[in-house]
Amino acid sequence: MKRTLLSFATAALLFTSTSCADKTCATADKELALIPVPQEMTVGSDCFTLTRRASITLDTSNEDLKGIAQYFNEKIAPATGFTLPVEKHGKIEFKLTDDAALGDEGYHLKVKHGDIILTANKPAGIFYGVQTLLQMLPAEIKSTTEQPTDKKWTIPCVDITDKPQFPWRGLMLDVSRHWFTKEEVMKYIDELAEYKMNVFHWHLTDDQGWRLEIKSLPKLTEVGAWRAPRVGQWWQRERQQPGEEATYGGFYTQEDVKEVLAYAAKRFVRVIPEIDVPGHGVAALVAYPELACMKAPDAVNVGNKFYGEDENTLCIGKESTFEFMDKVLTEVAALFPDEYIHIGGDECFKGFWHKCPRCQARMKAENLKNEEELQSYFIHRMGDMLKEKGKKLVGWDEILEGGLAPDANVMSWRGMEGGIKAAQAGHHVIMTPTNHCYIDLWQGEPSVEPDTYSMCRLKDSYSFNPVPEGVPAEMVLGGQGNLWAESVPTFRHAEYMTWPRGWALAEVLWSGPAKSDWNGFWPRVEKHFVRADQADINYARSMYxxxxxxxxxxxxxxxxxxxxxxxxxxxxxxxxxxxxxxxxxxxxxxxxxxxxxxxxxxxxxxxxxxxxxxxxxxxxxxxxxxxxxxxxxxxxxxx
The missing domain is CATH 2.60.40 (Immunoglobulin-like)
Known part of the structure; x- marks a missing residue:
């Protein structure tokens, strides 16, 4: 008997069977709990049993497909104790086919009792189909410990046709406010990829640390990557004292970055670097004080209050600032293959520009009316600089102030308004509004949550719709969750803040908000808690x-x-x-x-x-x- 699940909500229902041909593959409480839930799914009563006797068939001339087979084996080997060889007549087939309806990331997965056929237009689709396969295996597949030999690795029989609603499905990790190692960054990428997310936004520079090696500007990491160690509430910390050693921090060498990029590419994840300018620049100014308008800070910020008191903006009146930025962006553009580079542009305090004779002279020479237009002038030059290097500019919605650069793309965080304005003006946008997408916020009752400053519940993230009324859908690339790290001192806590809200955003951005169903979603979240426990991935149970x-x-x-x-x-x-x-x-x-x-x-x-x-x-x-x-x-x- 087969059952067609006609709606998105019912696609999340439990899979049950009492008439399975292989009695080991299903019981009355067997559940199929996929995140994100597929667009179309038919579930059968039979199942496929994965054993060491299975093998994978694919076009061995295609390196991407071979890499996906290797990835699949890396995921199943720790728990099962075996890997699957690639052979001509395997029970599992990865096949590229010409099906325009699937797009670049869609796939068709057919699981039968005797074999599995996974087809897609592009290798990315095969990869996402593999994620679905892995989620259909028992939760113990996530364990790093080999399971008993009598454990049955069953996959329910299904017929799935699936593709994403949005091309930009991402998470941002801030590694400046607190330092995360290369290995932790790769683990974060691996975790988001398992939920069909395809963008990792890497916030690499800010007032509390410059994390990317720029070989032509070595002080950025020799000096700017380090600050005095501190704990305690952010913004309430004692400043770094004269003579105090700066021992907290770290940075990624360009070789580290290449390793991360290769790791991400294997998971079909784009890496978008962010160099946050012209504000958020204390670490850069401490390293190169000549870039300040008046007086650069003496030390990298440790989490103490400074806004409006200490300079953290680059001097736009100095041509040397643009020479500095050209050196930075030249190396960033050469290192990162993605077409987009994020230049920040947010929360830029303009008070020092107002007092700076060089900035005022620049405004007069360029016929700029105010400091907002001065920032726009800077952003325009950054856009031109990136265009010369074959890249496109992305910035936070403040880059709208004073006039938007022609080729700029806007990431809207202060609600949807900036994105709406940019999209209506013909610019692509990525929606990241705080009330849905800021996963550094409380996710439940504040008195029992780690310290932060505002609220974004799991239900808030799940109710996210990136396309507001009046905006052409094609102008909205998608959205992402943002994990700012002021109150995130460890990677375990980064996981706690990300999951399950990251799962909610993954489903909205892949499956589409019009088909979301909260009452169908949270029971699946419970099943993924079990999977996360097996993998020793931290998460929040705040929804309870x-x-x-x-x-x-x-x-x-x-x-x-x-x-x-x-x-x-x-x-x-x-x-x-x-x-x-x-x-x-x-x-x-x-x-x-x-x-x-x-x-x-x-x-x-x-x-x-x-x-x-x-x-x-x-x-x-x-x-x-x-x-x-x-x-x-x-x-x-x-x-």
Whole structure:
């Protein structure tokens, strides 16, 4: 018997079978939980069993296909204890075919009891079909430990036709605010590629560190890659002191970068480097103080406040600044093969330009009305510089200020407005609005999350639609999640902040927001938690935590409780004891009992605790309610 799944939502339903030809391949609770969910999928009741006797058939003259076979073996070998040879008549076939409907990244996957046929127009499509195959294997395939020899490696029989909605599906990692090693960067790329993401945006320079070797400007990494070690809350740190040794940091040599690029290419991931200018430049100015308008800072920023106090912008009045940028971009363009180079352009403090006689002279000579137009002048020159090197410019939406360079592409982060304006003016855009795509933000109740400054829940990421009304869809390349690292000191925490929100963005950008289904998505997330556990990948379970929304009603404090997930039971106490399923169950907004000092909350599903115990003082609840100033209480978001 076969079942056709007619809608996107139903494509995520459980695969069940009690009539499997091979009784080892399916049980009544067998589940097929793919992220991103395919565009079209038919699921059968039979399955294919992967054994060491299987082999792979492909065109051995195609190096990309051979590389994908090697990748597949690298993924299955640790858990299975075997790899599959490439032979003429294998049970698994990777085949390139002429099917225009699949585009450059689509694939057709047919799994039958006796064989698997994976076809695509381009090798990238084969690679993405392999990701689907790997996700259909039992979760233990993700283990780095060889499993028992009697473990059955079954793949449900399916017929899948799939391709992405958007060509730009990415994640950005900020390696300046905190240093991540080459090996950690490659692990991040590997993890995003497993969910069919194809862009790694590498934020390489900022006020807290210059991370890329530029051979013609050695001080950028000799000096600019290092700062005094600090812990504690960002922006509250003590400045680096005179004579204090700068021991925290690191940088990537150009040989390191080539290794990362080769690793990414094997996973069909584009690497977009970002050199953030003309602001965010403390590390560069410390290395080359002559680039400052007046006085460069004495040390690379450690996370202390400096905006508007210390210079962090390149002097646009000096021609030497453009000579510096030409050296940087010449080496970056030669090193990175992608057509795009990101030049930042965000959050540029212009106060020092206003005081700088050279910048003012430049404005007069170029007939520029204000400092916004001065920044636009700089961006235009960067665009021309990159064009000479065969590259295209990408910048944050601030590059719109003062007039946009003709060939510039905009990455819109301050909401969608910048992207809308740029797209309507004929520029390609990548949407990365903070409320959906900033994965450095809280993903649940702040009191039980690591410190940061605003909210972006899993449901917020999943509700992302990169194409707003009134914008031609072809002008929107796609979107990406951005992981700024001010509050991300370790790679384990980078994983925690990325997953599962990265999975949500992966599905939206591959499958398309019009076909998204939250109630179909989060149960699949639970299955991928199990897979991540097997791989020792960190992730956040914040979707299980209660949402706490205090408000004032006729000047009386009340508290509304909710959850991202339907069917969640919420228990609470006001008597300073720990809540569980024997304490009061939430059913309607709470009034605060007289003299109560604490509210404690926990969530349950299916009779078991799933969320963290949340403990909030009544004073904190009142503070939040006063901040919100709500007269109604329908919105459960905490900001």
């Amino acid at each position: 935590n209660a949402i706490v929304s205090p408000y004032l009603q006729d000047d009386v404090l009340k508290v509304e409780l909710g959850s991202e997930i339907d069917g969640t039971d919420i228990y609470y106490t006001f008597d300073n004891t720990d809540p569980d399923r024997h304490t009061p169950k939430y059913s309607e907004p709470l009034s605060i009992p007289k003299n109560a000092t604490w509210l404690r909350i926990v969530t349950y599903r299916d009779g078991k605790p799933v969320g963290k115990v949340i403990t909030l003082t009544v004073k904190e609840l009142a503070k939040r309610a006063e901040k919100d100033k709500r007269t109604t209480h329908g919105n459960l978001d905490v900001s």
